[in-house]
Amino acid sequence: MKNIVILISGGGSNMAAIVRAAQRDDWARAYGAQVRAVISNRADAGGLTFAREQGIAAEVVDHKQFAGREAFDEALAAAIDRHQPALVVLAGFMRILTPAFVGRYQGRLLNIHPSLLPAFPGLHTHQRAIAAGCRFAGATVHQVTAELDHGPILEQAVVPILPDDTAATLAARVLAQEHQIYPRAIARLLPTL
Ligand code: GAR
Numbered sequence: 001m002k003n004i005v006i007l008i009s010g011g012g013s014n015m016a017a018i019v020r021a022a023q024r025d026d027w028a029r030a031y032g033a034q035v036r037a038v039i040s041n042r043a044d045a046g047g048l049t050f051a052r053e054q055g056i057a058a059e060v061v062d063h064k065q066f067a068g069r070e071a072f073d074e075a076l077a078a079a080i081d082r083h084q085p086a087l088v089v090l091a092g093f094m095r096i097l098t099p100a101f102v103g104r105y106q107g108r109l110l111n112i113h114p115s116l117l118p119a120f121p122g123l124h125t126h127q128r129a130i131a132a133g134c135r136f137a138g139a140t141v142h143q144v145t146a147e148l149d150h151g152p153i154l155e156q157a158v159v160p161i162l163p164d165d166t167a168a169t170l171a172a173r174v175l176a177q178e179h180q181i182y183p184r185a186i187a188r189l190l191p192t193l
Pocket residue numbers: 008009010011012013014015091092093094112113114122139175178
């Protein structure tokens with residue numbers, strides 16, 4: 001079985017969309033793949049409850065328990081590797097990862113970012129797109145490389161920015177698209193792993 005491990009920090013709506021797509025499209029039968037575990041760096045991440053309800057292993061590796069990034073990433077990698085992952089999926093995982101961690105999962109580490117990369121890497125993407133006067137925004141699924149929010153692009157979705165948009169209304173419009181493109185990107189990648 002190709003095991004998928006999903007990393008979250010918050011609500012986990014992208015994670016839930018992936019889990020639902022795996023159920024709906026029977027990824028076990030179609031690709032010999034399963035969502036094996038959900039790991040959060042925050043114990044209060046809402047997505048952990050959903051994962052447990054689905055019978056998926058849900059674990060916490062709390063970054064605050066570690067002296068630095070290297071130590072946290074080593075503990076995180078150990079937790080991930082216990083599930084023998086074919087694919088590691090960052091889904092609203094709000095930690096910067098060390099080059100060693102990224103290198104360990106090279107080619108099988110994905111991220112979703114709420115902008116049309118290479119525009120607006122980093123935080124506050126929706127506010128920045130509105131402030132720049134962009135007419136369109138969107139989301140990007142990409143392979144993770146050592147450089148933050150870079151790496152080969154697998155999927156993108158575009159949405160309009162409307163005249164009365166706030167960061168919150170735009171974020172909601174983009175998030176609905178994220179839920180479409182992230183499962184699709186994973187389903188396209190699984191046969192190659
Ligand atoms: C999503 O919009 C995702 O693109 C973004 O966080 C949100 C998580 O929502 N990720 C980043 O900003 C990564 N830099 P979710 O927890 O409901 O999936």
